[in-house]
Amino acid sequence: MAQIELFYLAHSRTGDKGNSQTMSLIPYDEADYALLERLVTIEAVARQFGKLVRGTVHRYTLPKLKAFNFVLEEALQGGVNDSLNLDTHGKSRSAVLLAMMLDVPDSHRAFSLKARAAKP
Amino acid sequence: MATQPERGKIRIGGGSAFFNDRLDAALELVEKGNIDVLMIETLAERTLALLHVAKRRGGSGYWDNLADRLRVLLPACAKHGTKLVTNGGGAAPEGCAAMVARLARESRIELKVAAVSGDDVTDLVRAIDPVLVETGEPFSKLGAGIISTNAYLGADAIAAAYAAGADVIVTGRVTDSALALGPAMAHFGWKADDLDAMACGVLSGHLLECGGQATGGYFAEPGLKDVPDLDRIGFPIAEIGDDRSITITKPPGSGGRIDRHTILEQILYEMHDPAAYITPDVTLDVTELDLEDSGTDVVRLRGARGHARPDQLKVLAGVDSGVLAEIEISYGGINADGRARLAADIIRKRTSRNPMLGNQTIQFDLIGVNSVWPEDETRSVRDVRLRVAARVPDQRAAEQLITEVEALYVNGPAGGGGVRFATRPTIRTYTTFVPRSQVTPRWQFVEAR
Numbered sequence: 320m321a322q323i324e325l326f327y328l329a330h331s332r333t334g335d336k337g338n339s340q341t342m343s344l345i346p347y348d349e350a351d352y353a354l355l356e357r358l359v360t361i362e363a364v365a366r367q368f369g370k371l372v373r374g375t376v377h378r379y380t381l382p383k384l385k386a387f388n389f390v391l392e393e394a395l396q397g398g399v400n401d402s403l404n405l406d407t408h409g410k411s412r413s414a415v416l417l418a419m420m421l422d423v424p425d426s427h428r429a430f431s432l433k434a435r436a437a438k439p
Numbered sequence: 440m441a442t443q444p445e446r447g448k449i450r451i452g453g454g455s456a457f458f459n460d461r462l463d464a465a466l467e468l469v470e471k472g473n474i475d476v477l478m479i480e481t482l483a484e485r486t487l488a489l490l491h492v493a494k495r496r497g498g499s500g501y502w503d504n505l506a507d508r509l510r511v512l513l514p515a516c517a518k519h520g521t522k523l524v525t526n527g528g529g530a531a532p533e534g535c536a537a538m539v540a541r542l543a544r545e546s547r548i549e550l551k552v553a554a555v556s557g558d559d560v561t562d563l564v565r566a567i568d569p570v571l572v573e574t575g576e577p578f579s580k581l582g583a584g585i586i587s588t589n590a591y592l593g594a595d596a597i598a599a600a601y602a603a604g605a606d607v608i609v610t611g612r613v614t615d616s617a618l619a620l621g622p623a624m625a626h627f628g629w630k631a632d633d634l635d636a637m638a639c640g641v642l643s644g645h646l647l648e649c650g651g652q653a654t655g656g657y658f659a660e661p662g663l664k665d666v667p668d669l670d671r672i673g674f675p676i677a678e679i680g681d682d683r684s685i686t687i688t689k690p691p692g693s694g695g696r697i698d699r700h701t702i703l704e705q706i707l708y709e710m711h712d713p714a715a716y717i718t719p720d721v722t723l724d725v726t727e728l729d730l731e732d733s734g735t736d737v738v739r740l741r742g743a744r745g746h747a748r749p750d751q752l753k754v755l756a757g758v759d760s761g762v763l764a765e766i767e768i769s770y771g772g773i774n775a776d777g778r779a780r781l782a783a784d785i786i787r788k789r790t791s792r793n794p795m796l797g798n799q800t801i802q803f804d805l806i807g808v809n810s811v812w813p814e815d816e817t818r819s820v821r822d823v824r825l826r827v828a829a830r831v832p833d834q835r836a837a838e839q840l841i842t843e844v845e846a847l848y849v850n851g852p853a854g855g856g857g858v859r860f861a862t863r864p865t866i867r868t869y870t871t872f873v874p875r876s877q878v879t880p881r882w883q884f885v886e887a888r
Binding site: 326327330331332334335336337339341343345347368369370371377379381383384386388390399400401403404405406411414415432435436 | 484485573657658660662663664700703704705706707708709710711712713714725726727728729730760763800801802804806810811812813826828829830867868870
């Protein structure tokens, strides 16, 4: 096993509804759905966001579409109503999720993807 | 003139995700997309309240740029037989529709223009005084400063206007997806109790309402998930079949990307429970969707499921919330972040002694270090921008904060540069619900005046 960022296994888009943040997670390879279901748990996401999230984290699984949807409550400092953040809507937050480190087998294709995507 | 649309399908183009979205891509949909309907979405949560403010100050109540945009789009729509459906009516759907009719007459185009209204529920909300989601208290407790109170209408009035032969339909607040569902209901003769049909129309609208976000916009990650020709991204087309299938494509030759990945990101965008996406027309369930990726920028979706629609309509109230002031100054080179932190410390101490600012929450961000990333990343940072932001009661207080940051030029740390500032009025929104039975969506044809 070795560590790699979720960034190389899946992609994500963030949106906002009030003070909640919504966030999809879609594996590049559908075959990784089960791996992500096991590793990107509610607890792991709550840990990854740390003090950015004050409320409950929900995870919705979509086994047929091979995707996940997360809802992070009380995650946007009050949302557009109250937040003084530069990114008021929290739209850049998918980057926080994708920085999560995962333990995956050494042979996983994500490592070659990472090597190929690496900047010179 | 375009050929009559085939009854077995309707092609709807997503021509705009916000009031100022790319006009060339919307025009391309009409000219090359072979679409029956062009959907123009323009109203974010707060923008309707801003239009109400402008209207009270003597403005039109709809976007100033809409006429210029329609001068480009209407002749093309008339030439290709494309209907146009927009929520660009904002705070004045009838006035906006009259403006559209006037534009058509000026261009010598024959167009029947309809306005959909009934979303302004100010009187109803005053009468029944519903509880607000955010505060748990009745609406009346908001007191002064209420700018607007609008319900999210569904698709029924749009469908009725479309069935009556309207070429352009102008609405105020409707749920975005209704701009697509309405024409589909009229085209196929779908009834509101056909829940899977409603679900198909709502999902189509959901995929179109953010324009390029369905065709590779807001998606690219260089080297990992690339998108071809983003500089000329094609906006999405949903071809809805009478078998309730949805085929997502884009104009031939346009840039962008349609596949499982781009479509899934947009299906789930701003959804909570994917089994229960609540709209005024139906509760949409996408969990059993079949997604077929052709590999050639075409994705076909089947199996959108509908569950009962809610008995209540969501209402958004906009309330005046003061002025947001944002001021920035840059520091570069060795210890750039150290000097930016010193600048923040000076501002923090001085504003705490200022009677107009002492009680305000002031936020300090170091852009390049910690502004959109949760931890400080100061390793080898050589380019830092201090951002000072506060929501203050009025413009005078905002000016005081701006002055404090400007004075860092001569009184702050070494080498600060590039002060820029902006102030804008802000609006706080509150959510509540009213019984559907007490809200009456209306539509009417409108003549030029």
